[in-house]
Amino acid sequence: MNEFPITVRFPVQWGEMDAYGHVNNARYFTWFEAARIAYMARVGLVSPEMQKPEGGVGPIVAATNAEYLRPVVFPADVVVGARVTRIGTTSLTMEYAVEDAQSGVRYARGGAVLVTLRYPTYEKVPVPSEIRAAIEALEGRIFE
Template sequence: MRIDIPSERKLVHEMITPIRWGDMDAYGHVNNTIYFRYMEQARVEWITSLGYQVAPGRNSMLMMNGFCNFYKQLSYPGELILKTSIGAIGRTSMDVYTSMALTTDPETEAAIGGATMVWVDLTTNKSAPWPDDILQKLR
């Protein structure tokens, strides 16, 4: 089963990351779990580029669910272009997507995944409305 990716998304961040030897499994390709680590690193770099910390503080953006559509096997050596985009923004949640392509073939997606991110008040462990300054940066 593949998850449908909305065509209307806003690109908010782009980065390049290496495929490491240790990312591969016994079959000689990047293990499926590593794609989620790539997406996590892309989200972390995006969040910090907005001026926020991902380390626990009073408030934070937390992942509530995640998925990945795999299209092409990846293997070492190589470099990936990770493009983070956002979809729907709700009162407390937001859909975030990360596409992955080799730098040697940037037009061919190897995978694309997504996550629902929620703004959380960590003192109460409850979702909270997005701060106005985040919404201004995203819109």
């Protein structure tokens, strides 16, 4: 998980299992969401300002995907990593990974495209320069 600047650990709960004896595929998107929100909060793109009547700038998911490499079964602890791989004019591309917390076995990987919006009007806006700078500092690189 060294390549992911943000990681979140989750103990797998019995109720996350499906009839086939492994964690249901939808749970991965919940893990991705939690890691994404932790990342966005760290760089200042998720804040209480978005929920005020005058709003603020925040992300919205435009597309998301997952690739399941091997099933997660109870009991387990997983670590979910998040990173930004691209910064566009009004969008961010993220990548995720899900690994076993003890062995490092990779269970899944995924991604998302986020668009920066002005809430509550949902007007698409450029990624703010201070957010870009915070992402570049966190990632340790400059995005073209």
